[in-house]
Amino acid sequence: MARPSIVPIALTLDDRTGYTLWAPPWEEDGEEWQAFLGNSEGETAVVHLFPTPAALAAYCRTSTDHDLADHPVWPVVAGLGAADVTPDDDHRYDLDGVYDVVADNPDRWAVEELAATFEMTGRLAECCDTAPDDEDDDEDETAFESVAELMAAPEVAMLGLGIDAFVGRAGEEAWIRLGGTVDELWEDVLEELEEHLDWTGAGTVDPDDYPPAAESAAVVDDGADLDDADVDDAVPDTAAPDDADETGARDDTRGDDTAAAAVPTSTISSSSRLSADPAAVAAAAGFWEGVGILPVEVVVPEGAGLTLRCYVEDAARFLGADREVFLFHTPAELTAFVRGEEDHDLTEIASWPEVAETGTTPLPVDQDRYDLVEVADVLAEVADGAAGLVDHSVLVQPVEGVRDLAEYAGLTRVEELLGTGTPLGQAVARAERDPRAALRAEDAARLTGPWDELVGEVSAALVFRD
Template sequence: MARPSIVPIALTLDDRTGYTLWAPPWEEDGEEWQAFLGNSEGETAVVHLFPTPDALAAFCRTSTDHDLADHPVWPVVAGLGAADVTPDDDHRYDLDGVYDVVADNPDRWAVDELAATFEIAGRIAECCDTAPDDDEDEDEDETAFESVAELMAKPEVALLSLGIDAFVGRAGEEAWIRLGGAVDELWEDVVEELDEHLDWTGAGTADPDDYPSAAESEVAVPDEDDDEDDAEPAEDDDEPAATAAPTSAISSPSRIAADPVAVAAAAGFWEGVGILPVEVVVPEGAGLTLRCYVEDESRFLGADGEVFLFASPAELAAFAHGDEDHDLTEIASWPEVADTDTLPLPVDQDRYDLVEVGEVLAEVADGAAGLVDHSVLVQPVEGVRDLAEYAGLTRVDELLAASTPLGQAVARAEREPGAALRAEDAAVLTGPWDELVREVSTALVFRD
């Protein structure tokens, strides 16, 4: 089973956001464990929440009276700075927003958000459930989280793991309606049960009034200059560390910035036309392009096996409004793209940062083993495969073959994304990954 890791997360409830840490399940001495930064001793198990990543990092440096103190990688986590314990977008859970999500029509972002939110609710319940389990007279199904258990038992909740396809068509629409009904019936009780186990005092280090509102937390960024224990402050203090792996402080300063609200607003149009904006980051820079699938084969904005990249959404839109011929011209919905004023803004699932993977591998090989898992490979490799398919890059296929170290690592990432990367594994993968990135870069053309 995977080596243990620790993930920074944020929870929003009652219009306030708290930061904490979660250790996903790992195996030790033949038993499976998982835990949150909290305390399960006493009558009521609690998860400690903190008003800022700075406060969370400060607590981690000074306290060992919690359930993660004996975690195998805690000594490393205890030395991390605020940026390193700032959760990425995939680990922010808005419990307040569930009603709004189910009230709208389903799309892949709504389904993914609900699946993630329900999962973290279930994880908290599992870790904080103190119902007796050793009395033969007790009901085996008794739990301190009855509403959580009832919600998780709904078949519509199980459908969330299948993605948006489970909610397409008449049967899918009916399932979405039933899911909304379950939320209306149970969610208020679910959050009440959870909130009884959420410690908004940060183990006595904070006041509930210190917590930012949901809107404020979206723009709150830890200041590395205030973190005296960090040996290497981030180069760009305006950006929190964006990582694909637990507690890894790998930043991506070359990413094209976009307001999340604007991205969400634009997503409906691009999903509707079936042509999606994509960001690719390689050593030469970050660029935007467009991609669709024709009979399950990827097709990009480009020609003759070359993919056109643009430095900004505005430049990409200007090109789409022009009359230059390319491989998307014949797509039936292209006239809508050529005529729209909706900027091509990629969602997180369509961003492929190939540079970050190389940096992560180098960091792990240099001693960060135990902090990064195989999931760091999954999304970038999806983009790589699409680019290689379109451009006919046979060398990429060879590097990702099942018999190669890189291919075996990718296969494990798809099968067991939580499996930790070992230093010796990363050292073997660094060279092939760098070659793969160089090969992909030959098919990318940055347009003015």
């Protein structure tokens, strides 16, 4: 099992977003555990939620009276700032938005979002379910009957197979059945969860402190990098008394048949330069996926740029020419080029006329952002002592982008650096096999040089256009 870690997450429910921490399953003394920032002692187990990452960070600095207090990496988490406990986009779960997702036609983002949301719902139920086991009954009692029924639905299990499970006639019917299951159960699921969500942050905040969900997202996007004074002032000092219980009750998840999701544990913020409203990105995604040409963001030391990419017979092809990829600093600059007359390698794609005429802004989804600078920063921080906060999954998505760029530009040196016998190749293979495996300081130090060389090779094939 991977090294123990703690991940910031955000939950949106009833038009408010709360921030908390989740410890994915880890093994200790031969047993498997998982936990949330909350308290499972007493009649009702609760998960503490906070209106801002700053309020969450302040609580972590001052309190040990919770279920994560004896987690192996809690001493590290207790010293983190607001930016470090701000969830990335992969760990934001919009429980309010489930109805809207199932009401639309399925695409890969909808399937992935529902799969992640339902899995986190199941995790919350597992940790908050304190119903006693009855050895005389064939089935254990649970306080989350609707959650259990939802997770047992075949259509929910199909979400783990990706979008391929919902294509064709049979897939369309499965999606319709999934919508029916959500209509029948989701309201009851939310009622069961709500009883266990503490919107007072263990008494440190007031529920009225929560802004509307959309406003909360905008505040976090614009100001996550708060200084220490901001964090210290975010909530009152609620340090636990000297005799506070630091054992922290944890949920025993032995025997759980649901496989744990492979989730990144990096607390280092992305250096992506493009800021866009998630709703706008989702709205634009339908057009770009429909034409089969997707906006892509690439971040290298020279800057961040947008381009377009498609696949022709499974080979990546970019907006560019002569094995050079054209990058643009803004969506507006990319749009202006697309509407121009200059020849390039995408003009012969059948759907290109639709792209040239569209008014849809080219906004990349998170899966099509490749931040090569962030990887270099992560490797440097891990080598400098941040081991335990980052796992191998940090390599997966950037390397996918690198391989596409190298294939298009004919960068043979990149393929050599990613060969199976090289340090980078071995690390990438580990990331694909076991993404939650912790990245050790010695691993990061060994990868820094090869990664810098790889980024240099890729950067040479990128041309920033005015």
